[in-house]
Amino acid sequence: MLLKKPECECLNLPDRLATPETFYFPQSNPMSIPHLPALRKGRPYESLDKAQVKDHKSGEVCAEISQVNAGIVRKDLAKIGEARAALKKFTVEQLIEITAKAGELFLNGTLPLGDKGHTQSPQEYIATLSRTSGLPHVMVKRNMAKLHFALTNMKMILNGLTRGLDMSVIDRGFGTQSGCPVSYFPTTKSLGLVMPSNSPAVNSLWLPAIALKIPVVIKPGREEPWTPYRLIQAFIAAGAPPEAFGFYPTDHEGSGEVVKLSGRNLVFGDVAMAKMYEGNPSVQVHGPGWSKIIIGEDKIENWKDYLDVMVASISDNGGRSCINASAVIVPKYGKEIATALAERLGPVMPTTSDDENARLAGFANVKMADYIDGAIDNDLKTPGAEDVTAQFRNGPRKTEFQGGTFLRPTIIWCSDNKHPLANREFLCPYASVLEVPQGEVLSRIGYSLIVTAITQDEAFINDLLECGDIDRLNIGPISTMKISWDQPHEGNMFEFLYKRRSIDCA
């Protein structure tokens, strides 16, 4: 498995960006290209080495990004304690307020874009991110709304992460919870982040760190510097200390130094990366999710009722998330379900990026699309699998539209779970459908970030609850894309950044 959908996010949020035109949008100088400097503990640094971020369709340069060498990362992280000290001057309560204010600014504000006098309105953010990442506007808006929700509901999120801890305990270092003395200390002076480019909402994962007084050291994704940069600017404009933010576009060596020198890290990557950091307590790897929908024997006769949930789970957000379902496992009717899904998803075509009904995201990295398309075709040569969408697609899987490259939805019927396409995950709407007897499902699914189990069979539900391979479990017809902010589905940021210690005071 080479590819990944390293993202985690929440749907079911109000689409607050339905009419972004209502906001005030001052214009940047159209004659110059924005330049995003590195931010070294908040201070802008213009490097002599710059990378260009380009429109995924036209190749037009949208911005230049300063690239720093690994030595700069090392030098700054050697003194990262200064950044933590800057955050410690605030109470958690104050930082929660700042975070909420940052949420409003992120969603509605016009914020600085780089160091050449450019600014960025919400609409410009949406348009530019869409141009470089391939995400249609509608998906950028949804991602933006998720980030806004996380920022403006930080109190609720921290309450969930800490199970109701009085946040003054973090300010003082000790206190009481439910009448018991408690003390927490930070496990790190900074949170390192090696970010992906596939979906902006992944940035929601690091947002609690600021309120928890842990500075962030961000290595942005190559095609998606926009979201972390805008979030940082929103935080600073809201009153957060600039020193708390590191923004280091860098190379492979530099990314390695971020991870090596930060006491705690979130890293987004593929299976190889997950293996590299296996057993490393300072690194939380967000790799492939292999999320699944399982229909129980008790509900299989009604499978048509769940088609909407299945389609949404497979294809929302362009199928780019680790929480998108990549397999549907049923006790019977596999071929019929695959055909019904294919009938719904097969005709989906690329549309203009500003189409409110757009369902596919373009590929900024065309080689990735080539690889995925080739990998699926190659594995279809192994007997026991069929691309059921082919008959409804009326054209190839990989297609070009207005100069951009897209992969159209692909539903593969597999004869059994040993087939190479049965448990794969790709950066597009992709799912396998296979029949497995209910009694064998849980011993065969392997690691699954999200499982939506459509069943009311108590014995089966009990088995699901006992299953250690599942991170988040939805019981009933709930989209795999639904996540609860106060119940982390993959790691608890508070427990990652703080440890409890025993304490007594005389």
Added chain:
Amino acid sequence: MTGLTESKSCVRAENGPADWQKGPDFRFRFVRPLYSPPPIQKTTTMTPEEAKAQLDNQVREIINWHFSPETGCPFWLDWAKKNFDPRGVVNSYEDIIAKFDHFQDEYLRDLQPEVWVPKAFEGKPFNIFETGGTTGMPKQRIGWNDFRVDYEEFSHKLADEHFPKGKSWIMVGPTGPRRLRLAVEHLANYRGSSCYFVDLDPRFVKKVISNKQFDVARQYMDHAVDQAVLLLKNRRISAIFTTPKLLEALAEKVDLYGVGIRGCFVGGTTMTPQYVRFIVEEVLEGKIGFYPTYGNTLMGLAASVPLTPEDNFSITYYAPQPRAVLRIVNPNATNETVDYDAWGRVELTTLTKEFFMPRFLERDEAMRRKPRAPYAWDGVADVRPFGAMEKTIVEGVY
């Protein structure tokens, strides 16, 4: 010819805190760099015409030397029998380009070193120098005194404030069979100084990096750095020669200025302008004189011209003409010299009585630069491994 001065890029210690420590914004450091006044140098300058005449004169002298039975070496005398006698035919550097094919590095790998001994040097023991970080049979060049000539000339490009006469040096880098080790010690001695040494075997580093044993490479580098730090902390040392990567690693463990380092002379690996800037501003913190060089066992030492703000930290090196000539050629048609400020492959011609090597294609590429005082010949800038933009090159710490 007029005696002129030459300055080097460096930052004056007497300026107090480095600029980066004062400014609120890193960007300002680039537009207001501090440079030292030009130290008094013995280097002379000449017009391009004078330099050309000097080079052509050297060509004639060296051709006569190596191809005359009374003075020449077995290799070139034998070559003349099989090809042609260049004496009287090759009278200029252009003639070398026109009449000689590229020197093959196999000559230096496969043949016994004795074939390179000029008749005039017969009976005099020679040094056998090997090239840097290759695996397998290395290229070998023999020599007697060339390295002393090269480095004595280089000494006159060093400012006393950065390399105080009589104060100790340290070399942290490839010693072993390399010319560099003797050359650096001679340079220190020539300036009345002694030199400490910490070895680093680049062949081992390349091998472990190629094998993806990054931890081993790191441990070995740490091993070298730790030894150097120990010496720096316990001995009065004011000048250092090392590679840029080792310099960076040393600065992470010790305050170089604080332990007494005032001048730093580096060579060995690619340095992009951004990396040079990082070294000048943040590793040396604007307080230590920085002298980048480009060279190898076959050429000698090409010094760099002082950086000016207009250079944007792009370093240009000038070969020690007329003893060695660097030309930037079209890699697909190596008889063509590329235009100024264009990239091409580095071609080296060495012209000394100890060694004649016409048109050797280095494994480097660089940008051709115009002559710049005090040098009246072309320079080579931003040197990097040949094909660096197309493939990954193992350079390691060397």
